[in-house]
Amino acid sequence: MATSTTDAPLVRPDSTIVNAVKAVALLRESPVGLFGALIVLFFVLLAIFAPLVSPFDPNATILPFAFPGTAAPDGGVFLFGTDHLGRDILSRIIWGGQRVLFYATVATISAYIVGIIMGLAAGYFRGYLDEIISFFANVILSFPIMVLYVLIIAKVGASGLNIIFAVVFASSPGIMRIVRGVTMDIATRDYIAASQTRGEGPWYIMLVEILPNARSPLIVDFCLRMGYTTITIGALGFLGLGLPPPDPDWGGMITETRAFVTGGFPHMAILPACAVSLLVLGFNLLADGLREVSLKD
Amino acid sequence: MPQLIMRRIGMMILIMLTVALLLFLMNEGDPRLIARSVLGPYAQDQQLDAWIVQHGYDRHILVRYVEWIGRVMSGDLGDSIIYKRPVNEIFWDRLGNTGILAGVTFVVMVIVALTLGVLAGMKEGSTQDRVISVFSITTTSIPEYASAVLLAWIFVFTLGWLPGTSSMTSGFNVVELILPVMVLTLYGFGYVARMTRASMAEVMTNPYIRTAMLKGLPYRHIIMKHALRNALIAPFTVIMLQINWLLSGVVVTEFAFGYKGFGALLLEAALRRDIFVIEACGTAAVFVAVFTQTIGDLGYTYLNPRIRFK
Amino acid sequence: MADPNGKGNGSGEPPVLEISGLRLSYYTRAGEVPAVMDFDLTIAKGESVGLVGESGCGKSTVANGIMRYMGKNGGIVGGTIKFQGRDMAELSEEEIRRVRGKDIAMIYQEPMAALNPSLTIAAQLMEVPMIHEGVSEEEAFQRSFDMLAAVNIPDPKRLMDSYPHQVSGGQQQRVVIAMALLSKPALLLLDEPTTALDVTVEAGIVELIAELSKESGASLLYISHNLGLMLEVCDRICVMYSGEVVEEGHIDSIFSWPKHPYTHGLFGCIPLPHADKNARPLAAIKGQLPLPHQRPKGCYFGPRCESFQAGRCDADHIPMEDVHTDDDPAHRVRCLRWNEIDHDAVVSNETTREPIEVGDTVLEVDNMRKYYDVKESTLATLISREAVRQVKANESISFDAGEGETVAIVGESGCGKSTFAKVLMGLETATDGEVRLDGTDLGSIEVKKRTPEQLASLQMVFQNPNDTLNPSHSVGYQIGRVIKRFGIESDPAKIQDRVHKLLDTVKLPRAFAARKPRQLSGGQKQRVGIARAFAGNPKTVIADEPISALDVSVAAAVTELLMDIQREHRTTLLFISHDLSAVRYLSDRVVVMYLGQIMERGTTEEVFAPPYHPYTEALLSAVPIADPEVEKRRIVLEGNLPSPLDPPKGCPFSTRCQRKVGSICDDEPPPVRLDTEGHSIACHIPLEELREVEPVITIPDRDLEATT
Ligand SMILES: Nc1ncnc2c1ncn2[C@@H]1O[C@H](COP(=O)(O)OP(=O)(O)OP(=O)(O)O)[C@@H](O)[C@H]1O
Numbered sequence A: 001m002a003t004s005t006t007d008a009p010l011v012r013p014d015s016t017i018v019n020a021v022k023a024v025a026l027l028r029e030s031p032v033g034l035f036g037a038l039i040v041l042f043f044v045l046l047a048i049f050a051p052l053v054s055p056f057d058p059n060a061t062i063l064p065f066a067f068p069g070t071a072a073p074d075g076g077v078f079l080f081g082t083d084h085l086g087r088d089i090l091s092r093i094i095w096g097g098q099r100v101l102f103y104a105t106v107a108t109i110s111a112y113i114v115g116i117i118m119g120l121a122a123g124y125f126r127g128y129l130d131e132i133i134s135f136f137a138n139v140i141l142s143f144p145i146m147v148l149y150v151l152i153i154a155k156v157g158a159s160g161l162n163i164i165f166a167v168v169f170a171s172s173p174g175i176m177r178i179v180r181g182v183t184m185d186i187a188t189r190d191y192i193a194a195s196q197t198r199g200e201g202p203w204y205i206m207l208v209e210i211l212p213n214a215r216s217p218l219i220v221d222f223c224l225r226m227g228y229t230t231i232t233i234g235a236l237g238f239l240g241l242g243l244p245p246p247d248p249d250w251g252g253m254i255t256e257t258r259a260f261v262t263g264g265f266p267h268m269a270i271l272p273a274c275a276v277s278l279l280v281l282g283f284n285l286l287a288d289g290l291r292e293v294s295l296k297d
Numbered sequence B: 001m002p003q004l005i006m007r008r009i010g011m012m013i014l015i016m017l018t019v020a021l022l023l024f025l026m027n028e029g030d031p032r033l034i035a036r037s038v039l040g041p042y043a044q045d046q047q048l049d050a051w052i053v054q055h056g057y058d059r060h061i062l063v064r065y066v067e068w069i070g071r072v073m074s075g076d077l078g079d080s081i082i083y084k085r086p087v088n089e090i091f092w093d094r095l096g097n098t099g100i101l102a103g104v105t106f107v108v109m110v111i112v113a114l115t116l117g118v119l120a121g122m123k124e125g126s127t128q129d130r131v132i133s134v135f136s137i138t139t140t141s142i143p144e145y146a147s148a149v150l151l152a153w154i155f156v157f158t159l160g161w162l163p164g165t166s167s168m169t170s171g172f173n174v175v176e177l178i179l180p181v182m183v184l185t186l187y188g189f190g191y192v193a194r195m196t197r198a199s200m201a202e203v204m205t206n207p208y209i210r211t212a213m214l215k216g217l218p219y220r221h222i223i224m225k226h227a228l229r230n231a232l233i234a235p236f237t238v239i240m241l242q243i244n245w246l247l248s249g250v251v252v253t254e255f256a257f258g259y260k261g262f263g264a265l266l267l268e269a270a271l272r273r274d275i276f277v278i279e280a281c282g283t284a285a286v287f288v289a290v291f292t293q294t295i296g297d298l299g300y301t302y303l304n305p306r307i308r309f310k
Numbered sequence C: 001m002a003d004p005n006g007k008g009n010g011s012g013e014p015p016v017l018e019i020s021g022l023r024l025s026y027y028t029r030a031g032e033v034p035a036v037m038d039f040d041l042t043i044a045k046g047e048s049v050g051l052v053g054e055s056g057c058g059k060s061t062v063a064n065g066i067m068r069y070m071g072k073n074g075g076i077v078g079g080t081i082k083f084q085g086r087d088m089a090e091l092s093e094e095e096i097r098r099v100r101g102k103d104i105a106m107i108y109q110e111p112m113a114a115l116n117p118s119l120t121i122a123a124q125l126m127e128v129p130m131i132h133e134g135v136s137e138e139e140a141f142q143r144s145f146d147m148l149a150a151v152n153i154p155d156p157k158r159l160m161d162s163y164p165h166q167v168s169g170g171q172q173q174r175v176v177i178a179m180a181l182l183s184k185p186a187l188l189l190l191d192e193p194t195t196a197l198d199v200t201v202e203a204g205i206v207e208l209i210a211e212l213s214k215e216s217g218a219s220l221l222y223i224s225h226n227l228g229l230m231l232e233v234c235d236r237i238c239v240m241y242s243g244e245v246v247e248e249g250h251i252d253s254i255f256s257w258p259k260h261p262y263t264h265g266l267f268g269c270i271p272l273p274h275a276d277k278n279a280r281p282l283a284a285i286k287g288q289l290p291l292p293h294q295r296p297k298g299c300y301f302g303p304r305c306e307s308f309q310a311g312r313c314d315a316d317h318i319p320m321e322d323v324h325t326d327d328d329p330a331h332r333v334r335c336l337r338w339n340e341i342d343h344d345a346v347v348s349n350e351t352t353r354e355p356i357e358v359g360d361t362v363l364e365v366d367n368m369r370k371y372y373d374v375k376e377s378t379l380a381t382l383i384s385r386e387a388v389r390q391v392k393a394n395e396s397i398s399f400d401a402g403e404g405e406t407v408a409i410v411g412e413s414g415c416g417k418s419t420f421a422k423v424l425m426g427l428e429t430a431t432d433g434e435v436r437l438d439g440t441d442l443g444s445i446e447v448k449k450r451t452p453e454q455l456a457s458l459q460m461v462f463q464n465p466n467d468t469l470n471p472s473h474s475v476g477y478q479i480g481r482v483i484k485r486f487g488i489e490s491d492p493a494k495i496q497d498r499v500h501k502l503l504d505t506v507k508l509p510r511a512f513a514a515r516k517p518r519q520l521s522g523g524q525k526q527r528v529g530i531a532r533a534f535a536g537n538p539k540t541v542i543a544d545e546p547i548s549a550l551d552v553s554v555a556a557a558v559t560e561l562l563m564d565i566q567r568e569h570r571t572t573l574l575f576i577s578h579d580l581s582a583v584r585y586l587s588d589r590v591v592v593m594y595l596g597q598i599m600e601r602g603t604t605e606e607v608f609a610p611p612y613h614p615y616t617e618a619l620l621s622a623v624p625i626a627d628p629e630v631e632k633r634r635i636v637l638e639g640n641l642p643s644p645l646d647p648p649k650g651c652p653f654s655t656r657c658q659r660k661v662g663s664i665c666d667d668e669p670p671p672v673r674l675d676t677e678g679h680s681i682a683c684h685i686p687l688e689e690l691r692e693v694e695p696v697i698t699i700p701d702r703d704l705e706a707t708t
C-alpha cells in the first residue's frame, strides 16, 4: 500500500505557500475576485517587463504639452501624451508602477513579518508580553495614519528605505492585532493541546500548528494592505514626501501636473490617478474575492 | 459599567501621555536641532549652546517633558518658528476649519454608508447587494489625491460648476467646501458601508432571525426591531474609528485644495521643521483620535446588552 | 391511514399535517443536494410523532420544509404539504407568515442562539400575540407572564425584564417553549430541543413537553437522534435514513418488533442497561451514512446492511410496505426482506470477550485540588488589589486505577471533569495533592517540564472531532510527528510504516495518511485521534467525552475500537463522560462528580445499585433509556446547576437535592461514608437509610434473546 503518494506528507507538513496557491486557485469561483487578480497580474507583468514595453525613456524630455495620440518627433506615438516637461506619460506610468509595486511589496512583507511575530507571541504567551505589545500597538494605531507618515518622513527624510520603515512602523500593529486575535482563538483548540502534550516547543506550535490555520484571514488582509500601501506611497509622493525625483512615481506625477488639469491638460494628472486607482481596485477586488471564496469553504 | 468607563479613560490618558512622549522625543530629543531650527542655518555653535542654556534645554529630557506637558495643559503651545507668533494664534483657527470640513464629511458619509450598508446586507448575494458592494469597493479604491484631480477635471474644468481651490480667501464659502467633502466621502464611506453590510449580513444568518421569521413577524418588523439593533453595534465602533481615518484624509485633501486647515498646517510645519506647530498638531490629532476611539469602545459596551448587564 | 393508537383521531377530523412525496433539495456549488426524498408523514390532531435518525439524514430539513423556510439555497422540489387540509404551496407569502408562529410553532436546539441577544425576554414574547392577534400591550404582557409561569419558571417577573444571556440554558429553552405556545398553535415542531442541555435539565424539559402536549392538545413533531427520548414523549415514530423514512409505526411496535435492519442496527448500538462490554458487546453498524448525492442504487442502506442481497436490494428504489400486525396496522417498513430476515438473529451480537484482568495500580490520585484564580475588575478591587476569587474546579479528588482498568468520571457540565484531565496532562498544575503515575508525582509538573517518557505514557483522546486534528496537516504527518517526538522511530520510512500499522489498528485505510482532516468524517477523525494517542504506547489514556459528538452507530464503533486497543495494550483508560449509559457499559469503576467534588465512587455495580448518592440517583433517572420494558423511577430535579464561582456552602448538591435533610446540608460539607472498601458516598444521610432506597432502574428478567 505504501505508494509514493502517501510518502511526502508524512515527513513534512504542507508548506504555507502550497496552501496559499491552492487558495488563489479557488478564485475561479468568484468572477469579481478573478477580475481583481487579472488587474494585479497585468500591473505585475508591466512592472517586470517595463524595459521592454515602455516606449520611451521615462525621464527624457522630448515634447512638452503633447496630447494623447500625438506623434513623437523621432518616431513612435505618445499614447498617453506628455507632461509639462515633455516626458512620455505612458512610460512614466509603467516605470512608476514598477517602483510602487516594488516598494509596496517589500514594505508590506516586512510589516507582515514583524506583525506576525508580534501577534503570535502576544496571542500565544498572553500575560505581560501581550499587554506590552498591545499597548504599543494601541499607541501607534491611535495616530491618524497620514499624520504618522508625515511626522516620520519629515523626521527621517524621504527615501525608499525610509518609506519601507514608515510602512512597517505604521501597519505592523494592525497586522499584529489580527494575528493575535486568530492565535488566541486557535490556541484553545484541542489539536494545540495535543501538540503541547507531546512536548512541542512554543515556536513549533506557533509556526507549524497555528500560523497555517490563520492563512485565510491573513491572505485577504495582505491584499487589502498591498492596496493601502500603494495608496500611501502615492499619497507621500503627492505631498512631496515620497520617493525622490526625477524617477517617476504616480503620486509625484499627479502633484507635479495637477495645476494643468484646470488649465486644459487634464490627461497629465488624470492618467496616473487612474493607474493608481486601478491597481488599488485590483487588490481590493482580489481581497474581496478571496474572502468570499474562503467563507464558502 | 462605571469601572469600565474609568478603566477606558485611564487607558486613554496613558496612551495620550505615551504619544506625547513620542512626539516630544521626536521633535525635542536633540536640543541642538531645536536651536538650529530656531536660530537658522547660519548660527554659530556658541550661539546654539548659549540658546540651549538660556532656554533650559540643557536639562534632562524627562524634566523638559513634564514641563512641556504642564505648559500644554495650561494652554501654552509655544511660538511658531515660521510665523514668529504664538502657536495659539494660528492653530485654533486652523483646527476650527478642519472641524467644519471633517464634521460635514462625517455626517454625509455616515448617512450614505449606513443606508447602503444596510440595504446590501439585508439581502446578501442579491443583485442589490452586488451592485452596492462593487460600487463601494470601487470608490474605496480611488485615493483622495486621485479623486481630487478626477473630480476637478469633471466639475471644474469640464462642467465649470465648482471652484478648483478651497482656500476661502474671500471669507467662508460653502461652495468651496463641496469638492473636498465629496473627495473625502467618496474614499471613506466604502469602508463603513462594507462593515455595515458584513455586520447586517452576519446578523441575518443568525438563528434568532430565523426564530423571528418563524414567529411569523412581518419582514419590516424583523429588520427594524430584530436585525438593525444588533447589526449596528459593530459598525458603531467602526464609525468612531473612521474619525481617525478622516483626519488622515484631511491632510491630503487640504493640501490638494489649498484648504486652510490643520492638516495643511501640519504638513507645512513638518516640511519646515516648525517644532511647536508640529507638536500642537500631532497632539491634537491624536487627542481627537483617541478620544473618539474611547467613545467608540464605550458605546460598543453600552449598546451591547451582553456586556452591559454582565 | 387509520391509527387506532393515536389520540383524538376517532371523530374523522382531517389530520393536522399531511405530507406526501415531499422532496427537498439544497443547491450548492457542487450541485443539487437532494436532502429529503419522497417523504410521507401524517400527524393527527393531538398526536405526537417522533422523527429519529442520524445526523445529516434530513430531519431538520423536513421541519424547515413544513415551515416553508428553506434558507437561501434550499428549495421544495416536489410533493405536497397539507396543513389543516390546506395545501401550503397555494398560500401566499403573507398567508404563510400568518401560519408561522400562530398555527405552527417551532422550538430549536440552541435556545441561546434562538433568542435575540439585544431584546428583553418580555419584548420577544409579547410581540407574538401583539402581531398575530393584535392584542394590547397590557394583555400581551399578561399572557406572556402567565405563559412563563405555565412552563414552570420560578420568577417570571424578573425573567421578563432579563436579557437572554442572563438566564440559564434550561430557562432559555423554557422561554422558547413559552414563546411557541403563546398563540396556541395546532402543531409544534421541536428540533432537538434538549440536545444542548445537561441530562438533569433535559429531564425537566422533556417532562414539560410531554405534559404540555397533553394539556394543550397541540400535535407534536419531535425531532431527535435519541431513541430513548422518543419513548418519553411520542405516540408514534418515524425512523429516517438518508432522506427518507425507512420504518414507521406505533412506538411500542417499533421498539418491540423493529422490522428494518437499520432500526435493528440502531438498537444494537445503544448501550442499554443490559448491555455488557464482555458478555454482550455493542454491535456497531458498519460504514457510514452516504452523502445525499452519493446514495447507492436501490436500498440506501444497502452497503451497510448485513442482510443485503445483491440483485434485489440494489435494483430498484425500495417502496414502503405495510407490516400487517394486529397490534399496529400503521407499522410500515422500507425493506424488501423484512419478512425473510430472522429478526432474533439480527440483534444479538455473538462475539463475547474475556474480561480484562486488572493489574497493579498505575495511577493514583491523592487529594488533588485545582483552584483557579478569577480576576475581578471592579473599581474597589482595582484599588485594594485583592482582585482574586477562587473557583474550586477540583476539590480533594482521590482515586486510583490499575493496569488495564477502565475508570469512568461522570458528571454534568461544569463539574470539573475537563479540569481534571488538564491537570493530568500537565496543561494545568494541581494546586495541592498528588497525581502519581507509576509512583512519580506528575500533578505538579507542567507539560513543558515532563520527560518524553512521561509524556508518552499519558496521552489523551479529545472530545470534538473537528477540533482534535490540525486542519492544515495531513493525517499521516500528525501521527508521524508523535512517533518522532517520542523517539519511537526516527527513520522516515520506519515512521511511515508505523503510521500505517496504527491506521490498521484503528481500522482506517492506509491511504488516509495522505488525507487532510476535512476529507474525513467525524468518526474517522476520532479514530485518527485514537491512533495518535496510542502512537507512543501510553500506559494511561484519558478519553474526554470521546464519543459524545458522534452519531450512535459511529459512537458504538469508536467505543468498541477504543476498548479493543485498550485490551490489547493493557492500557489504563480514564473515560470522562456525562453519559451514564456509556459509562455503565464500559467502565469497571465509576467516579461521580458534581461541582468539582466527588459525590460517589465505587465499582460500576456498586454505583448503579442502592445505596445511591442522591445525585447519582437523580442522574440515573434522568438518562433516557431506549427500552420500553425497563422501568424507571422518575426524579426531576428543580433548578439549575449553581455557578462554580459561587458554590453552595455545605453540600454542593444542596440547592437541587431531592432528598435534602435540612439546613445541615446547606451549612456543613457532607461526610464521606464508606459502604464497602472501594465504595464511598458523600452525604449527610446515613448509609442505612440510603440502602433502603428502591433501585431507579428495573431491568426485566430476560435472557439473551432480548427484544423478541
Ligand atoms: N444549507 C444547506 N446547504 C447545503 N446542504 C445542506 C444545507 N443544510 C443541510 N444540508 C444537507 O442536507 C442533509 C440533511 O441535513 P439536515 O440538517 O436536515 O439533517 P439533520 O437530520 O437535521 O441532521 P442533524 O442531526 O445533524 O441536525 C445533509 O446532508 C446536509 O449536509
Ligand code: SF4
Pocket (backbone or CB within 6 Å): C260, C261, C262, C299, C300, C301, C302, C303, C305, C306, C307, C308, C309, C313, C318, C334, C335, C336, C337, C338
Ligand atoms: S432492502 Fe435489502 S439492503 Fe435494504 S435494508 Fe432491506 S435487506 Fe437490507
Ligand code: SF4
Pocket (backbone or CB within 6 Å): C614, C615, C651, C652, C653, C654, C655, C657, C658, C659, C660, C661, C662, C665, C670, C682, C683, C684, C685
Ligand atoms: S448531603 Fe444533603 S443535600 Fe447533599 S446529597 Fe446528601 S442529602 Fe442531598
Ligand SMILES: [Mg+2]
Pocket (backbone or CB within 6 Å): C059, C060, C061, C191
Ligand atoms: Mg438537525
